[in-house]
Amino acid sequence: MTGTHDQPPAPTSTTGAGGFVVRALSDTSEADWAAATRVDALAFGYVPDADYLDRFLRPQYDLGRFTGVFDPALGDLMVGLGGIQSRSLTFPGRGPSPVAAVTWVAVRPDQQRRGALRHVMTHQLHADGIEPIAVLTASEAGIYGRFGYGLATNRTRREITTPARLRPGTVTDPVLEMPRAEAMPLMRAIHDRVRPVAVGYLDRTDAVWEHLLSEHPFAAAGRPARRFVLHPDGYLSFRVADSFGDGGPDSKLTVGEICAATPAARASLWRHVLSYPLVRTVQVPLAGVDEPLIDLLDDPRALSTAVSDHVWVRLVRLTDAIDRRTYSATARVTVAVTDRFCPWNDGVFALDLDADGGRAHQVDDEPEIRCDIADLGSAFLGGTRIARLATAGRVTGDPAAIGRLDAAMATPLRPFTPEGF
């Protein structure tokens, strides 16, 4: 059971199954960028807008971290691709640490189910230089489990019938709406304060901010302009679509982001949203599972919540990944880990977890627990309890050992990543 597998060297250009040539794209090649945008547009079914792609997407990426799959039989046509964005994600107790943020996975519709995605995943996850942990948000939830990704954070969609009040006695402060240019540096400073302790948050470069807040017609798609409200310890971005019906005002407010460093900032920004004049519906398309609206509202039934998957986590090298967070309880457990895609993780590991971090090394012992690498990825940010995976039969073994691992990996709040990527 305890195989020792060395990680293979990074493939740069290989001819693999299906006769494909698989290689890293060139960051200086306009042809590679043009081919990538074409494949992406075909796969996602949009009409590419070169101005938008060049100004808001291209600056975010090092194309040298993108993998292209080419078919020599089709004149070296790029049939598929997948990118890695170098980001930093906040881990429990440790703060921000580099991750491979997988993005731009796309295969031309006329070339799908020929194995191009599998080539991309191999090229990414078997590469020498890849970070110990990879993360992604998936277009379809059924794709990435087979590659060892586990569902690690959920997102919620909230809808609130307004006007709605905060609970009596909730402490709030005045807030101020500001033009974008004034709001931007203040929002970035607040995000920089919140991010190091908010598990699941990603760092944002200038290019990422510009993309997230872009009002380019391609991104805005006819929606009303985004607006910004500031509190000294928090910010809110939102849009209001005004409307009048037979019954009177019927405007809709859509929250882009609420980022708060203190409870008073959070309550003040929600108060602004909930009491906005003439608004009857507030929609929050992307909120954390533990965003405490239900605890803030005077009438919790004004709120409806729908939960879906958000960030998937892949522990690329378990022995390196395990120390990227600290643990809520001290535990030593032996775990038989199955990993069909990264065989260096496949084996029995002794995990030593405590408040300072974690260590994992392969042992010959009889395992107390059995699970897949995807299950450890699911639990890694504290978003999925090991105990729950055990009730689903995904984590099996000695109940006491499962309890120790569950207590170690649990976190006070469930993680949230306030963006897709």
Ligand SMILES: CC(=O)SCCNC(=O)CCNC(=O)[C@H](O)C(C)(C)COP(=O)(O)OP(=O)(O)OC[C@H]1O[C@@H](n2cnc3c(N)ncnc32)[C@H](O)[C@@H]1OP(=O)(O)O
């Ligand atoms: C992180 C992101 O960027 S998410 C965005 C992903 N991209 C998209 O959704 C765009 C539209 N879709 C596509 O481009 C393609 O269909 C892809 C990328 C999802 C799949 O590409 P393909 O080259 O067809 O996949 P490939 O042939 O390598 O299949 C690999 C495995 O994934 C499975 N698979 C492929 N597509 C899907 C899917 N949509 N849902 C579930 N499983 C899938 C295959 O069955 C195969 O499984 P197996 O190896 O266990 O038998």
